[in-house]
Amino acid sequence: MSPLEWLAAALVLVNVALVALRSVWNYPFALVAVSLYAVVFYEAKLYSDMLLQGFFFALNLYGWAAWVRARENSGIPVGWMTERARRAWGAATVAAWLGWSAAMHRYTDAAAPWIDGAIAMLSITAQWLLARRRVESWLLWILVDLIAVPLFVWRGLYATSLVYVVLLGLSLDGLIQWRRAAAAPAAVPA
Secondary structure, eight states: OOOOHHHHHHHHHHHHHHHHHOTTHHHHHHHHHHHHHHHHHTTTTTTTHHHHHHHHHHHHHHHHHHHHHHHHHSOOOOOOOOHHHHHHHHHHHHHHHHHHHHHHHHSOOSSSSSHHHHHHHHHHHHHHHHHBBHHHHHHHHHHHHHHHHHHHHTOOOOHHHHHHHHHHHHHHHHHHHHHHHSSSSOOOOO
16 A cells, blocks of 8 residues: 555545535545546556546546536536436446456456446446536446445555445435435426
């Protein structure tokens, strides 16, 4: 366990706690954390997670701008997806996972291409939905946490696996908070 991993882990916890509270200030913490985690995952040969950090960086910039615009209107509104959107996002996520993981398996020395690929593709979908302020993002983050903890323990990333256990609790709290907020009259239309 490196000091870099511990720092990244601490920043992620602050970030997610602020997200659950619907604070736009989560984004600066996220940008630094994903930058550090790119290095951590490279060293662990978890290339899907390493590359995912670049995507997270870009999407966090997008999310920050989107949340600032939403906040100007009246807080950070959240809402549910339509059933059709859920099916489309689910199918796209599964297709991306299969394609990405097959490529990682064939063309890299990735330690766990299928599990790591699942974490990456679920995380991309969850992060996109989070930036769009959709409640379902928390359900995906819960699934990511449940898959990631044993993978990170196996790779010796103990601080990161501990963070994902805490993230699981924060994701459950985020789901509860966002469900309540989505039920409020100012919720984002699906």
